[in-house]
Amino acid sequence: MSTFQPKRIYIAGHRGMVGSALVRSLQSDPDVELILQNRKNLDLCNQAAVADFFADKKPDCVIFAAAKVGGIHANQSYPAEFIYENLMMATSAIHAAYLNGVSRFLFLGSTCIYPRMAPQPMPESSLLSGPLESTNEAYALAKIAGLKMCEFYRRQYGVVCHSAMPTNLYGPGDNYHPDHSHVLPAMIRRFHEAKQANQSDVVIWGSGRPRREFLHVDDLSRALLHLVALEDPPNLVNVGTGTDVTIRELAELVAETVGFTGNISHDLSKPDGTPVKRTDISLIRSTGWEPTIGLVEGVEQTYRDFLDETKSNLLREV
Numbered sequence: 001m002s003t004f005q006p007k008r009i010y011i012a013g014h015r016g017m018v019g020s021a022l023v024r025s026l027q028s029d030p031d032v033e034l035i036l037q038n039r040k041n042l043d044l045c046n047q048a049a050v051a052d053f054f055a056d057k058k059p060d061c062v063i064f065a066a067a068k069v070g071g072i073h074a075n076q077s078y079p080a081e082f083i084y085e086n087l088m089m090a091t092s093a094i095h096a097a098y099l100n101g102v103s104r105f106l107f108l109g110s111t112c113i114y115p116r117m118a119p120q121p122m123p124e125s126s127l128l129s130g131p132l133e134s135t136n137e138a139y140a141l142a143k144i145a146g147l148k149m150c151e152f153y154r155r156q157y158g159v160v161c162h163s164a165m166p167t168n169l170y171g172p173g174d175n176y177h178p179d180h181s182h183v184l185p186a187m188i189r190r191f192h193e194a195k196q197a198n199q200s201d202v203v204i205w206g207s208g209r210p211r212r213e214f215l216h217v218d219d220l221s222r223a224l225l226h227l228v229a230l231e232d233p234p235n236l237v238n239v240g241t242g243t244d245v246t247i248r249e250l251a252e253l254v255a256e257t258v259g260f261t262g263n264i265s266h267d268l269s270k271p272d273g274t275p276v277k278r279t280d281i282s283l284i285r286s287t288g289w290e291p292t293i294g295l296v297e298g299v300e301q302t303y304r305d306f307l308d309e310t311k312s313n314l315l316r317e318v
Helices: 017-024 048-056 072-076 081-098 132-159 184-198 217-228 247-258 282-288 295-311
Strands: 007-011 034-035 059-065 104-108 160-166 168-170 202-206 214-216 236-239 263-267
Touching: 007 295, 017 072, 017 217, 048 081, 059 081, 059 217, 072 081, 072 132, 072 168, 081 104, 081 132, 081 160, 104 132, 132 160, 132 217, 160 217, 168 184, 168 202, 168 217, 168 295, 184 202, 184 247, 184 295, 214 295, 217 236, 247 263, 247 295
Parallel strands: 007 034, 007 059, 059 104, 104 160, 160 236, 168 214, 202 263
Antiparallel strands: none
16 A cells, blocks of 8 residues: 655644644654644634745645643633634634645544434444534534535545544643543542542542543554555544443542542532543554553553653643
8 A cells, every 4th residue: 555655744733732642753753854833933823824834834744733622611611712713723724735735634623523412433424413512512613614624625626634533532741720621631630639638539520421432642643643644544534442431430440540549429510411422443443553552551651641740840731
């Protein structure tokens, strides 16, 4: 099978969890020149600035991992920011890439693009087949627009724009903000602080019954580089493990990993979100990729990273 070998790769969002994992994977490759730009020097919501950046840097490959992200609380509190910022970033970058002859554009989305009651496991074909989960609708709509823009630019202009939809991610560099983080990093911080404070009880949102799938970010990094190398990648492909656990089971795993021995209780006034989310990964498996990091191993590794980042004052809380 022929492969695409990019030389100048722009990683958008390189300081985030996904972007930093990609940088770790690529920075020692002598055949790749990484193009990186921080948020202070390039506002991805500014269409003119993005156009100038692409015209100046001329990457041959873009992996677009930049996004405004957050958990249920953040999505419910700031839907206007979630839809505006994610739409502007996606449309500005995809169009600028096309205008400047980028050979490959890989857009990173999320499995929240699928309907709330999508068949389980969720196949790529379930996109736009039903209503979205209301708690993250704004973010999901922006991501759907981005992946469809990639599909249409590929169809009309022939540029290879394609999209990957990762399941729930975790790993080094995650966001541990007490209100705006996703479920797994939120649990790691909460159980760690409860242990440090000798608390007898930790409260988690909802019933604990929803089922979720979790993918280590280093597995995602390998998947994205695998997809970029394919000569004819799928327009849209899920990236996950194909397995899931309940939120309660996840809480028990985190508690055990952290060493918290108290009680775990539930705040039933908080929303559960989508009942079940598990990806059908048969398509990416057919291209030759498989996940390699199990959840127990991954959570243990992530907690060690959390401790190291805390000790070094590098813990991300944004």
